[in-house]
Amino acid sequence: MEDFWAVTLSGLQMWIFLIVTFIMVPAMFGFSLGISEAYMTVLIKTLEWATLKMQTDKTDERKLHESASNGLIQREDGSMEKEFEEIRRSRPKPPVGGDFTLSDSFYFCRRGIESIVEDEVTQRFSSEELVSWNLLTRTNTDFQHISARLTLVHGLGVFIRYCILAPLRILLAAIGLSWLVIGTSAVGLLPNWRIKNWLSEWVHVMCYRICARGLSATIRYHNRENLPKKGGICVANHTTPFDIVILCNDACYAMVGQVHGGLMGVVQRAMVRSCPHVWFERAEMKDRHLVTKRLKDHVTDKTKLPILIFPEGTCINNTSVMMFKKGSFEIGATIYPVAIKYDPKFGDAFWNSSKFSLVSYLLRMITSWALVCNVWYLPAMHQQEGEDAVQFANRVKSAIAHQGGLVDLQWDGGLKRAKVKDSFKEEQQKQYSYMVVGDDSSNSD
């Protein structure tokens, strides 16, 4: 019996030693041993084989699932103007009584039916459909027994993910977080020498690197010459809480957020000791002026790190970018846009907060294969003359959507929870009225 415990103990020691050398040390010093690359190559090969296996078996069920990769209906790309122009062109405009035909309602009827069958907003809040299968049952809803070998590989995959990868990742996350708390508190004790900032940045980046290894994250950074500088605001599209880990692997940012209790609170307080972040009390968040003022103060101090903000306000499924809230664009600082695009082949990073709680989401992430994403740094943008905050926000949003290959939508991310504003309906009414009666001046007598 004692032998058993002795063996287990030494095994555990060996295990921890391995982790420290192969994962933590490279993370601390920022070089790579090539283990992740090897892992990814093996993974890709296996997934390709699995997809091929599935494709050779032509069952109706599978075909049905694959055809669901696009929407159910094909929408007309034409705008309201194009639609009505055709009718208008075929007859002369009547002198009085507006340019109305009984068939005008058809346009609205059709749009209404389209939105009943499929609407753009809901589509963005369900996970992206995959064409190939990545050996995770959660992405293949009608898992059928196709071949013994495939099932075996899938079973092996489950074992590896739950029994080997998951505990390893939990351990890494624990190490990373505790190191963050200890490291930042230690740095916080130092007096304000120049070296303090350097040390603080090093500690932060190291911890995020450990966390990234914990997720088997492969991140490719593009255009690093546009890295956000001090005194600016970095904005990015939001898909998952791990966006922070992804971005902080490369540079150091000041976080913005609410003060939490519990473990999060401990982490927050520790982080603030070594370099200034902006944490708000719950009551303070309601006061928009106070929030804007504090952010402004942080930004004007050129020695402080750039602030990281996600203007969408909520997690979107990474196929599109939704409306940016204008708050961060009113501060008048330089905006550094960043586009993040995840590769869904290895695991869906999107957090559907209405479907999964944080804990079950974390569990899913820990048992995914890997997290692969691309990060593009875009050139800095400033608010231009005569441009209001909303227009500026939309301009930044378009740039991010364009770079990341995401669809640029005007819908508000908060729509998934809140009631819709009447202004959208008024927009349509305005457009249509213009077409029927033209300028007010010509018909107003």
Added chain:
Amino acid sequence: MGSSSSREDNIPNSRELMLETGFSYSHLLRLHERFEFLDKDQRGHLRPQDFAELKQLAVNPIGDRIIGAFFSPGQETVDFPAFVRFLAHFRPTDIRDQTQPEPINSSTRKLKLAFQLYDQDRDGEISRAELLQVLHAMMGTEVTEEQLESIAERAIQEADLDRDDTISFDEFRKSLEKVNIDQKMSIRFRR
């Protein structure tokens, strides 16, 4: 980790529905998913409130009329076959449908549905008041009352052939002779 029960069981009478509406099986499946998505409380039928949840429909000027058209007079719920039959009106007409006596998505049936959007009290005639209501919905407060009335006046004058100050279904159809109904009242379902 295993599969759910066979898909065929989920949709009762799928064969009849396919014949009647012209939807393929994969379309029926997707529509059934959509139906279940809209039916948040899992009742097995939809009520007007379930449609009102859709944001894009809520901003449509005639959104509430479209919802109303789903429900037959006196009915307060829509079950899956009725849901599909209504949506079938919007399938594009194609050659295959010509063999059936009166397919659901014929031009006449499409027109009848459009007529219903105007004729809310279902008396078979679009009165001036009903026309004004639709114009109101589509244009909101962007136009004055006088403008609205002159628009309605002209529309009725053009379409009302028997001079009874209302537009019947035949007059409606006649005035829209030149319009490509099939194109305007169809949505393309992908394979």
